[in-house]
Amino acid sequence: MEKGYFFTGFPGFICNQLIREVWKKNQLQGEVFVLVLPNMFEKANQVKNEIITELGVNESAFTIVEGDITKKGLLQHVNEQEQLSKRVTHVFHLAAIYDLAVPRDIAYKVNVTGTNNVNEWVKNLPKVQRYTYFSTAYVVGVREGTLYETELIRPPRFKNYYEETKYEAEVLVEKLKKEVPITIIRPGIVKGHSHTGETIKFDGPYFIMNFLDRLKFLPIIPRMGKGEGFVNLVPIDYIIQATAYLSFFEQGAGKTYHLTDPTPYRTSELYEMIMKELLNKKPKGIIPLNLGKWLLSMKPMRKFLGVEKEALDYFTWKGRFDCTQAQNDLKDSGISCPDFKDGIRPMAKFYLQHKNNPNYQVTIL
Known part of the structure; x- marks a missing residue:
């Protein structure tokens, strides 16, 4: 049939x-x-x-x-x-x-x-x-x-x-x-394609990229909170x-x-990898998460930084997804989740090429 x-x-x-x-x-x-x-x-x-x-x-x-x-x-x-x-x-x-x-x-x-x-x-x-x-x-x-x-x-x-x-x-x-x-x-x-970096919109991990790109003029850029949670990209x-x-x-x-990624990175690790690739810098100091949420509660600040305040809830969340069933059923297919760090370069390259295109940016309310 x-x-x-x-x-x-x-x-x-x-x-x-x-x-x-x-x-x-x-x-x-x-x-x-x-x-x-x-x-x-x-x-x-x-x-x-x-x-x-x-x-x-x-x-x-x-x-x-x-x-x-x-x-x-x-x-x-x-x-x-x-x-x-x-x-x-x-x-x-x-x-x-x-x-x-x-x-x-x-x-x-x-x-x-x-x-x-x-x-x-x-x-x-x-x-x-x-x-x-x-x-x-x-x-x-x-x-x-x-x-x-x-x-x-x-x-x-x-x-x-x-x-x-x-x-x-x-x-x-x-x-x-x-x-x-x-x-x-x-x-x-x-997130975007692991080899080409192609995506349709800059949300999720791209909020971190927006944040870093718009603060790149600062001599020192802190991290947002301790970043102990795992973000599954x-x-x-x-x-x-x-x-x-x-x-x-x-x-x-x-x-x-x-x-899901069976071996996800902590938020602090992702933040550091993205900052290194985008700005060739390392974070110094910490902005307390409560302060970050307060800043993002103000619409002008959200729009300037290009970050939805709801995204911060994922920085501290400590859940881990077991994906044994998926991995078992995919084992004969040759399909597996690539390591985030192996795709960071094309991801950053695509972002830098398209960051000023409003069609890629999420409307921040």
Whole structure:
């Protein structure tokens, strides 16, 4: 049976990279369907053309479907449902609000209501072989210690509404495992490609780069807090390759995977590596974290430094993600998470080339 791959989250960076990898893995066989908001059609069509030109596939094998995950039934044109029901065998749900500073109502509408609508849609696909859902390793909230792939435990609290709504969404997907073959992907904090440094926006670890770049005029640059927490950074290429493999891995149905770095660095180590690569300096002194949070509570300071205040919560968090299940199931694939320090040079180079391009910078509120 010919495969049909249905994606939400297009033309987003992770989604368009995953489409390329899924098609390559399947020898360019099968049809791709992407759900796109009507106001994103032009951009989606541009990225579609880039992909089909790059891979040399027929344009008829790539279909843009207009719709919205926050609407029941998803599709803007309901007459397309019959065609999709006959052809879709694999669903990849990536659409979500990823902003740490997102308000709860927006996050809930997209991440929870949207995922529930996708779940209901998937249940009515007669030929579905796998439903791959993109969650996040940070559904653990403020829980610390060793955190396992086999757990989905509501924490005492969450660091932000992004974490909370992704947890609520994963609960809904977990329940559906009884009815549909599902693979849940929990990435760590995604950074640029380990070889090229390419990324779509400067968030996560790039907030450190913004901070250092905008304070480079100072003779001495301190570190922010003691930096004892572990920050789990994973390059986009590892996430894409591992997801494409595990989504078709027969034993992957019903499993949840931490696509995280098995040997992450402490915040202090990351800060030092990034400063060395960007500025060829070492940090001196410490700004107490409480002072840092107070400074970032002021909008002009946040905008000047290019840092969301919510990012500081990850500097002191002491959780460690166990990714044994992912490593075991990937062992015959040749896919493993690269060491952060091996990708720091292309990461910094890409940042320096594009730091003044507003399309890469996150809007700081």
